[in-house]
Amino acid sequence: MKAQILTSFLIGSNLVNAYALKPRVISPGEKLDKYDYVIIGGGHAGGVVAARIAENSKASVLVIEAGPLDQDEEIAIVPGKAGAIMGTKYDWNFTTVPMEFAGARSIAVPAAKVVGGGSVMNGMAFDRGAASDYDAWNDLGNKGWGWKDLLPYFKKHEHFHPPPKDIAEQYGITYEASAHGFDGPIHASYPPFQDPLSLPWIKGLNSLGIPKERDGHNGRALNVFWSPNALDPKSMTRSYVKPGYYLPATKRRNFHALLGNTVTKVVTKKVGKKIVVTEIEYTTGPGAAKQRVRVGKEAIVSAGAIGSPRLLQISGIGPSALSKSLGVTPVVDLPGVGSNYQDHSYQFVFNFLTNSTQAPPPTDAEAAAEYYANKTGPWTRSGPTLFAFLPFKTFTENATSILSSWKAQSPAAHLAAGSSTEVVKGYSKQVEVLTKRLATNLMAMTEYVWTGGSVLLSAQHPLSRGTIKAASTDVFQQPLIDLRYGSNPLDYKVLADSVRWLRKALQTAPELAALGPIEFAPGPDVQTDEQFAANFAGSITTMFHSCCTNPMQPQKIGGVVDDKLKVYGVDNLRVVDASIIPLIPGTHIQATVYAIAEKAADLILRGR
Ligand SMILES: Cc1cc2nc3c(=O)[nH]c(=O)nc-3n(C[C@H](O)[C@H](O)[C@H](O)COP(=O)(O)OP(=O)(O)OC[C@H]3O[C@@H](n4cnc5c(N)ncnc54)[C@H](O)[C@@H]3O)c2cc1C
Numbered sequence: 001m002k003a004q005i006l007t008s009f010l011i012g013s014n015l016v017n018a019y020a021l022k023p024r025v026i027s028p029g030e031k032l033d034k035y036d037y038v039i040i041g042g043g044h045a046g047g048v049v050a051a052r053i054a055e056n057s058k059a060s061v062l063v064i065e066a067g068p069l070d071q072d073e074e075i076a077i078v079p080g081k082a083g084a085i086m087g088t089k090y091d092w093n094f095t096t097v098p099m100e101f102a103g104a105r106s107i108a109v110p111a112a113k114v115v116g117g118g119s120v121m122n123g124m125a126f127d128r129g130a131a132s133d134y135d136a137w138n139d140l141g142n143k144g145w146g147w148k149d150l151l152p153y154f155k156k157h158e159h160f161h162p163p164p165k166d167i168a169e170q171y172g173i174t175y176e177a178s179a180h181g182f183d184g185p186i187h188a189s190y191p192p193f194q195d196p197l198s199l200p201w202i203k204g205l206n207s208l209g210i211p212k213e214r215d216g217h218n219g220r221a222l223n224v225f226w227s228p229n230a231l232d233p234k235s236m237t238r239s240y241v242k243p244g245y246y247l248p249a250t251k252r253r254n255f256h257a258l259l260g261n262t263v264t265k266v267v268t269k270k271v272g273k274k275i276v277v278t279e280i281e282y283t284t285g286p287g288a289a290k291q292r293v294r295v296g297k298e299a300i301v302s303a304g305a306i307g308s309p310r311l312l313q314i315s316g317i318g319p320s321a322l323s324k325s326l327g328v329t330p331v332v333d334l335p336g337v338g339s340n341y342q343d344h345s346y347q348f349v350f351n352f353l354t355n356s357t358q359a360p361p362p363t364d365a366e367a368a369a370e371y372y373a374n375k376t377g378p379w380t381r382s383g384p385t386l387f388a389f390l391p392f393k394t395f396t397e398n399a400t401s402i403l404s405s406w407k408a409q410s411p412a413a414h415l416a417a418g419s420s421t422e423v424v425k426g427y428s429k430q431v432e433v434l435t436k437r438l439a440t441n442l443m444a445m446t447e448y449v450w451t452g453g454s455v456l457l458s459a460q461h462p463l464s465r466g467t468i469k470a471a472s473t474d475v476f477q478q479p480l481i482d483l484r485y486g487s488n489p490l491d492y493k494v495l496a497d498s499v500r501w502l503r504k505a506l507q508t509a510p511e512l513a514a515l516g517p518i519e520f521a522p523g524p525d526v527q528t529d530e531q532f533a534a535n536f537a538g539s540i541t542t543m544f545h546s547c548c549t550n551p552m553q554p555q556k557i558g559g560v561v562d563d564k565l566k567v568y569g570v571d572n573l574r575v576v577d578a579s580i581i582p583l584i585p586g587t588h589i590q591a592t593v594y595a596i597a598e599k600a601a602d603l604i605l606r607g608r
Contacts, residue, residue: 031258034294035062037604038280039302040263040311043117044590045577045597046302047241048157050257051249052601061255062293064282066262067113070242076120077237079191079229080367080379085121090114094306094478101464101486103537109481110544111306115259116241118304118578119230122544122590124238124382126188127227128154129585129592130389131219132443139433140553140582142563145599147219153595153602154217155181157244161189161233163226171198172212173226179218185244186594189233190226191381196358197452197515198386204509205388216387221587222444224388229381230590236375238382258282264290264475266299266315266573268331274571275331286476298572298604302597305546306468308579309338310479312550312560313470317567319420326473332569335420336558340427340551341466342584344447344543345485346458347495347536348521349502353453355516384451389444389460389586395501396494399445403435406463406490414488416467426551426558427465430583434461444586446498453517457498458543460586463488468549485540489533495540496532545589550579564608565600576600 039050042065050063067090070076075085087093092111098104112121131147138146160180163173171194180188202212205224216225232239249255267279277299279292301308309318316323318337320330361378362370371379392399411428412419419427437443438461449456466484471477486492499522506517522535553559555568561580567573578593585592 031062031256031293032060034296035060035256036296037061037298037300038293038295039063039300040266040280041065041117041301041303041307041577042115042246042257042259043112043302043304043577044119044241044593045117045600046300047116047119047246048594048597049300049302049576049601049604050255051245052598053604054249054252054255056605057252057254059254060296063255063257064261064263064280064293065115065257065259067115068259069115070120078371078379079124079231079236079238079382080371082123082238082382086110090120092306092478094481096481096483099483099485101484101537102540105538107483107541109306109483109542109546111304111546115246115257118593119240119590120238120242122230123588124229124231125227125384125588126230126591127387127587128217128221129587130221130443132437132440133221133583133585133587136433136437136443136583137552137581139437140429141557142552142582144563145552150595150599151219153598154591155184156598157181157184157186157591157594159184159187160228161187163190164192167192167194170194171226172202174214175226176215176218179215185248186230187232187239188228189231190228190385191231191236192376193378193381194385195452197356198450200511200515201386201388201450204505204512207509207511208505210388210390210394216389221387222389222391222442223394224386226385227387229383229385231380231382236371236380260284262475263303263311264314266301266311266317267292268315268317268570271571275569276571277573286474295572298574300600300604301573301575302577304577305341305549305579306479306481308575308577309468309549310470311475312337312567312575314473314475317570317573322469326470328473332567334555334560334568335422336426336551336555336560338468338549339416339419339423339465339558340548340582341468341483341546342462342548342581343466343483344458344460344545344584345462345483345540346456346543347499347540348454348456349499349519350454350521351506351517351519353515353517355514356453358452384449386450388448388450390446390448391441391443392438392445393441395446396497398493398497400439402490402493403439406431407435409488409490414463415465416482416484416487420558422556423558425556426553429553429557431463434583445494447586448498448502453515455502457495457502459491459495459498461584462491464491483542486533486537492533492536493529495536496529499532545584547578547581547584547589550575551582552580553582564603574600574604
């Protein structure tokens, strides 16, 4: 791919080269020899952290991103086309290895390869977890990462727009202004089109004793609630890192971005007793010459939940045995790198609504015409704005016994073979934290996404843990990605009970039963735990929330970064992206990624 360098340059006092350049596109030869901060990956978190650091005009910042800039194509910015970007040139197009407990299937794991990363590719659902999800991070030993600590960063990136009056009245959309930010770069708004079948779903849940929360953004992302999309209400297009952070940053003279360049190695050196990152090695493509840039202060790895652990591993920062098997000299033995892989898997329950009086939805051509003519209609909505996140005891009487079974399991029993003692200890601690919090009604266990009859069920706190392993030192060869869905059999048990509850809800809640739902998949033949497990193994797939592969937790329990996001054992290296999440929160994770990146930038700017 043709290398692109977008730039704006610096007169930073601490720069080696004394270019006095205006913002413009330059050739690779014009890059500086050394930058204070080199950010690897200009994706979602990387784009935010780079732009924020560059607000300090004295700091020189270079972002190296493997992908290009999107060109405002429909697939990037039109809500109704969200998802169509998967499988294109903006996707790394990763697939898993055959997954042992998921029918030996390999599945696609979309991962963005474009400026703004997942913020360009995602479904624009824009919500936060419950307070308990983040307080659990604190429980693991991470000071400053509880709900109250993160709330200012959730607000900082957000520009909230209250719902239009007519929509709010028709659908009962409520919000709490105190939970929101009003001047951040990312617009959060409610599309003018909502699904009329949302109303019987809310009423049905209410009649089963599940309350509607005023606002899921206030720490109670539980039960049923409305939530905005990452949507600019003026243009009715996606609100994301490129317009919100990246383009404004390119106007700064101290900000450079090197696009279409892939980092191949974090180069370290022993200085006294310390390991220090001295250079970053990168290239324009397979077989092309490798180049280097010097790191003045810090390197920040923001290559995503798959890219970041892989890059650390091929740089000798990771499990030493893996480094050696790759022919890499180990730099720091960090067994947690590439472990602890978590995701929200999902399973559909498909229903026909035999009594629905809803008119058939418009065709794609009609929806497109309406969108382009008036910026109204179904294409203004990318995905769900109504959420149901149910606490464990809400949907199964087996919650207590399942939690007891979790605690009784031998921690190593279901982890990947060869997991280190530290990783096993970390997992054990995570189970302890989760079982305590899931026993309350303050943490969600299953998300139910109502799609007007059919329902997508997603396990929010899986016990299965996957792995990412570099297959070779070649960054252009895909790593071994193993989500290991179902490796802990209790995950399938939880999901089976989630489906059972849904079936009952659809038949007993009067507002839902009135729609005449008839299930056609998994279908009435699937009843026992064993039948469910077999069904899930054949169909379960990703909800695209890969995370947790460089967990922030103490090193002795398999952590990779500390609570300042600094990599253990390396003096000037941080990781800032979804990989640092220790426990996946019960939410779609993009707002959490924004908050992580905002907090990281704050730590860096304050010299922490
Ligand atoms: C298909 C999809 C749908 C989703 N839907 C939603 C949703 O509706 N709501 C929600 O809340 N969340 C959603 N998410 C999740 C959310 O968008 C992601 O979790 C988040 O964007 C990840 O951010 P990140 O910074 O960790 O990684 P990324 O945004 O993936 O950034 C990593 C960047 O690093 C670059 N990179 C990787 N390796 C290298 C290298 N060696 N050299 C240089 N650059 C490199 C990549 O090209 C990429 O740009 C979705 C995700 C996907 C993939």
